[in-house]
Amino acid sequence: MFKHTLPSFLPLLVPSLTWKVQTSDKVVFLTFDDGPHPEITHWVLNILKQHNAKATFFCVGENVTKFPGTYHSIIDQGHATGNHTYNHLKGWTTDNQRYYDNVSRCATLVKSKLFRPPYGRISPLQIGKLKRQGYSIIMWDILTRDYDSNINIEQAIQATVNAAQNGSIIVFHDSEKAKRQLQQILPEVLKQLSDKGFTFNKLL
Template structure:
């Protein structure tokens, strides 16, 4: 996003999941931060009350397919159908103002992009690697802080797999950039 303002765009992929997503929401509220959650449709179906909390607390939501499919391994029609299934699940739980889509693993083909023209496809410039079990919490924090610039879009995961690193890094990340006068915004 624009590097001219001190705004950061946190994103959380793979929820909603009771536990990690609730932790993230508590931390964002504490820091007066807004962010964007790229939800897996099947998790919205399983945990509608957690999804509702995301919406009620004023965060943005985006589509991350229903079954976390890799675009490179999935035929175009099946991929587009899976995105639509996630969209239906999110709509059932309340209206979705922005049509944002993030391809799982960042893997999507040109033909798939062509078929999803109603969406804004959102990648990232900072990958925290919070899901990497071999990465220490301190190294995860150091790498995330060092890679972030004004206007960065940062990927965290509100998943059980990432919980160890994410729950350590997120509060410190918010405090670090918050004390430098940065604002945390949802994607428009």
């Protein structure tokens, strides 16, 4: 079975990336990739509000261009945003200069120095360049796999809840592809982690 948590050696191999927040507080960091989406992102915002939760949305520039009102709703409700490239490019298979230009194009819309590489795939050269430009590159320690339409929902919920630790960074997707799974997983994760005493904050 595909694991929802990363192998422990990965953060050791690439320590310059943020895999988890070092904190003694009982807080986790929910992140949402690939939006904004005019329906799904607003649904997420409403659910977060019900739980007094803040989160970080890694936005695709192309979607910000299409749905600027939704993007501004994220900010207006006190959440953080991050750069997820303009066209959702995969770093491993994209020319370096094209990749940097795509990040810069997104940056004209998403005013944030938080960056998450689409698919989690980014080369050492790309890491170095973006770090020199002042970006914090945010990865994760828990992947909900809400993008997988064949996932066992209950297993995904329990794997996420059981893996959560102080400072965990959890990945969801506010996208059409993830919609059905997200709408079942997110409310339960929020409820069960709240019951365990966790709070939910945005990345800074």
